[in-house]
Amino acid sequence: MAVTKKRSIILWLLWIAIVPLGLYLVYQHYPPPEIDLWNITAFTVLAILTALMPLNINGTPMYLVQCVTIAVFLKYGLFAEIILSQLTVLILLFRSRSDEPRHIRLPFNSLMFFVVSAIAGIAYMEFGGEIGSTVIAHILIFGLIYEIISILSNHLFLYMDDMFMGVNKSFFSLDTVWDFAITLLVFPYAITLYITEAYIGATALFLLGIPFLMIAGLLRMYSSSEKVNIDLKKAGEIGHQLAARLSTDEVLDQFVIQVTKMFRLDYTYVIDYRDGELLMLRMFENDEFIKNQVPPVRYNKGIAGNVIVSGTPVIYDKKSEWDDIVTGYVPVDAESIMCTPIARNNKIEGVLLVASRKKFAFAAHQLKILDILSTYFAVSLEKAGYVQRAIATSERCGLTQLYNYRYLDEKLEKSMQKVKSGEIASLSLIMMDIDHFKSINDTYGHQSGNDILVKLANMIREEVGSEGTVARYGGEEFVVMFENYGKEFSMLFAENLRKRIEQHEFLIQSDLDSERSMEKVHITLSIGVSTAPDDSDEPNALIRNADRALYIGAKQAGRNKVAAYAK
Structure with a gap:
C-alpha cells in the first residue's frame, strides 16, 4: 500500500x-x-x-x-x-x-x-x-x-x-x-x-x-x-480426466487443480451445502492445498449463500462489487470472483468459488465454462461414489463392515512381497476364534449371536486402530495383520485383547426367550499368532500356521489362550 x-x-x-x-x-x-x-x-x-x-x-x-x-x-x-x-x-x-x-x-x-x-x-x-x-x-x-x-x-x-x-x-x-x-x-x-x-x-x-x-x-x-472454443475443449478434457478418477477425493483434488490451472486462479474453494450450512471441503491457495480451518456458515450468507438461494452463477470484476456481501472467508487481496452452484439431479449440493488478485480477471463466457465444469464435477463425483460403494461392498463383510477374506488375501500377498523385498522387516498374522460360539446361538438365537459378532468387531477395530488390518475370516473367526510387528509384540497385543474381551459384558437381547429380555453374556477368544519371515515367507503358509497355533496351541490347550506357531 x-x-x-x-x-x-x-x-x-x-x-x-x-x-x-x-x-x-x-x-x-x-x-x-x-x-x-x-x-x-x-x-x-x-x-x-x-x-x-x-x-x-x-x-x-x-x-x-x-x-x-x-x-x-x-x-x-x-x-x-x-x-x-x-x-x-x-x-x-x-x-x-x-x-x-x-x-x-x-x-x-x-x-x-x-x-x-x-x-x-x-x-x-x-x-x-x-x-x-x-x-x-x-x-x-x-x-x-x-x-x-x-x-x-x-x-x-x-x-x-x-x-x-x-x-x-x-x-x-x-x-x-x-x-x-x-x-x-x-x-x-x-x-x-x-x-x-x-x-x-x-x-x-x-x-x-x-x-x-x-x-x-x-x-x-x-x-x-x-477463445470460447479453446476453453470448451479444455473443459471437455478436464471432464474426461475427472471421469477416469475412481475415488471422491481424487475427483475433488483433480477438479480443483485443473480449474485453477485453466483460469489461472489465485484461490479456489469447493464448498459443501449440507444441513442448512456451507462447509469448506477444499481450499487451494497459491497453487497448494491448505488445511481447512474455516468454520461452517449459514447456507444463505455471503457470496456462496446468494448463489445457493438464487441458483444462479455470479461474476464480480472487483472487490467493491462484493465487499459488502461477503460474510465468510475470502482472502483480503482477492479482487475478481466467480461463483457457481454445483448441482446434481437438479439439486444444489455445493458451491464452487474462485478468485483472482487482479481486477477484471474473468470474461463473461468463462462463467458459463465454469458452470459446465461444475456439472462435469458433480457427475464424476456421483460416479466415484458409486464405484467406492461397489468396491466397499466387494471388500467388506456385510454384517461387521470389516474387510472380508477376499481383501485379506490380496492385502496379505502385497504385504508378503514387501517382506521379501526388504521394504518391511516382519509381518504378523493374528487369528482368533470365539470359544463355544455355537452354544450362544443355540441359547439366545442367531440374531443375538450376530449382535455379539458386530460388537466384537468394533472392539477389535478400536484396539487395532490405524496400525493394522482387521478382517472377518469366516463365521466367528477374525484376523488382524500387522506390518513391521514382530512375534513378541504381536503376542502382547493378542494377550491384551484376550483379557479385554474376557472381562467385557456383551449386552444382547435373547430372541429365544418369550419375554425377549436383555441378557449379559461373556465370551472368550482363542488366538494363534504367526510371523513372517520367521515362520514362513508364503501368504497361505502364514495363514495355516496361525490357524494351527489357534487350534492346537489354544483350543486344544483349554481355550481362552494365546499361542504362537512353533515349527
Missing part, C-alpha cells in the same frame, strides 16, 4: 511538471495549421471508435488507434496529435481492464503518451519531415521514422518504469515484437487514410473508417469465438 501511494504521488508530480508546460511549449514552437472543425471532429470520432474496439492477441488487447493519430499528426502536426492521444488515454483508461488503480494509470498513461508523442514528433520534424506534405516518398520515409521512434520511446519509457519498480525485464521482449508487427499492419492504413483524406476530404474517413471498424469487429468476434 505504501509503495502504491508513493508511486501515485511521484507520477502526479511528474505529470504536473511535464504535461501542462509541455503542451504550452509544443503549441508555441510547433503551432498547428488552420483546422477544419468538421474534419477534426470526424478524425476524433474515428479515433474513439477505434479505441473502443481493441483486438485480442494471446490474451493481450491491441489498440489500433495509431492508424488515426498518425494521420492526424501528418495533417495537423504535433499539438493536435497530442490532444487526440490524451483523449484516447481517457477512453483506454475506462475501456481496458487492469488491476492497477486508475489514480495511477491516469497520470502514467497520460505522461507516457505525451512523452512518446513529443519525442517522435520532434524527431520527425528535426529529421526533415513536413506537416501536410502529399509527396508519397516523403510521407513513407519520414512517417516510418516517426513510427519507429514512437515504438522505441514507448518501450524505453516502460523499461525505465520497470527498473524504478524493481522489475527485471528485457528491453526487447515479446511485447516489443508484437508492437513492431502491429506497426507494419497499421502504418500502411494510416498513410492511406491521410493521403485519401488530403485529396477528397472528410468523406475518406467514412469510406475507409467504416470498413476498417467492421473488419476490426469481425476479428474481435472471431477472436472471442476462438
Whole structure:
C-alpha cells in the first residue's frame, strides 16, 4: 500500500511538471495549421471508435488507434496529435481492464503518451519531415521514422518504469515484437487514410473508417469465438480426466487443480451445502492445498449463500462489487470472483468459488465454462461414489463392515512381497476364534449371536486402530495383520485383547426367550499368532500356521489362550 501511494504521488508530480508546460511549449514552437472543425471532429470520432474496439492477441488487447493519430499528426502536426492521444488515454483508461488503480494509470498513461508523442514528433520534424506534405516518398520515409521512434520511446519509457519498480525485464521482449508487427499492419492504413483524406476530404474517413471498424469487429468476434472454443475443449478434457478418477477425493483434488490451472486462479474453494450450512471441503491457495480451518456458515450468507438461494452463477470484476456481501472467508487481496452452484439431479449440493488478485480477471463466457465444469464435477463425483460403494461392498463383510477374506488375501500377498523385498522387516498374522460360539446361538438365537459378532468387531477395530488390518475370516473367526510387528509384540497385543474381551459384558437381547429380555453374556477368544519371515515367507503358509497355533496351541490347550506357531 505504501509503495502504491508513493508511486501515485511521484507520477502526479511528474505529470504536473511535464504535461501542462509541455503542451504550452509544443503549441508555441510547433503551432498547428488552420483546422477544419468538421474534419477534426470526424478524425476524433474515428479515433474513439477505434479505441473502443481493441483486438485480442494471446490474451493481450491491441489498440489500433495509431492508424488515426498518425494521420492526424501528418495533417495537423504535433499539438493536435497530442490532444487526440490524451483523449484516447481517457477512453483506454475506462475501456481496458487492469488491476492497477486508475489514480495511477491516469497520470502514467497520460505522461507516457505525451512523452512518446513529443519525442517522435520532434524527431520527425528535426529529421526533415513536413506537416501536410502529399509527396508519397516523403510521407513513407519520414512517417516510418516517426513510427519507429514512437515504438522505441514507448518501450524505453516502460523499461525505465520497470527498473524504478524493481522489475527485471528485457528491453526487447515479446511485447516489443508484437508492437513492431502491429506497426507494419497499421502504418500502411494510416498513410492511406491521410493521403485519401488530403485529396477528397472528410468523406475518406467514412469510406475507409467504416470498413476498417467492421473488419476490426469481425476479428474481435472471431477472436472471442476462438477463445470460447479453446476453453470448451479444455473443459471437455478436464471432464474426461475427472471421469477416469475412481475415488471422491481424487475427483475433488483433480477438479480443483485443473480449474485453477485453466483460469489461472489465485484461490479456489469447493464448498459443501449440507444441513442448512456451507462447509469448506477444499481450499487451494497459491497453487497448494491448505488445511481447512474455516468454520461452517449459514447456507444463505455471503457470496456462496446468494448463489445457493438464487441458483444462479455470479461474476464480480472487483472487490467493491462484493465487499459488502461477503460474510465468510475470502482472502483480503482477492479482487475478481466467480461463483457457481454445483448441482446434481437438479439439486444444489455445493458451491464452487474462485478468485483472482487482479481486477477484471474473468470474461463473461468463462462463467458459463465454469458452470459446465461444475456439472462435469458433480457427475464424476456421483460416479466415484458409486464405484467406492461397489468396491466397499466387494471388500467388506456385510454384517461387521470389516474387510472380508477376499481383501485379506490380496492385502496379505502385497504385504508378503514387501517382506521379501526388504521394504518391511516382519509381518504378523493374528487369528482368533470365539470359544463355544455355537452354544450362544443355540441359547439366545442367531440374531443375538450376530449382535455379539458386530460388537466384537468394533472392539477389535478400536484396539487395532490405524496400525493394522482387521478382517472377518469366516463365521466367528477374525484376523488382524500387522506390518513391521514382530512375534513378541504381536503376542502382547493378542494377550491384551484376550483379557479385554474376557472381562467385557456383551449386552444382547435373547430372541429365544418369550419375554425377549436383555441378557449379559461373556465370551472368550482363542488366538494363534504367526510371523513372517520367521515362520514362513508364503501368504497361505502364514495363514495355516496361525490357524494351527489357534487350534492346537489354544483350543486344544483349554481355550481362552494365546499361542504362537512353533515349527
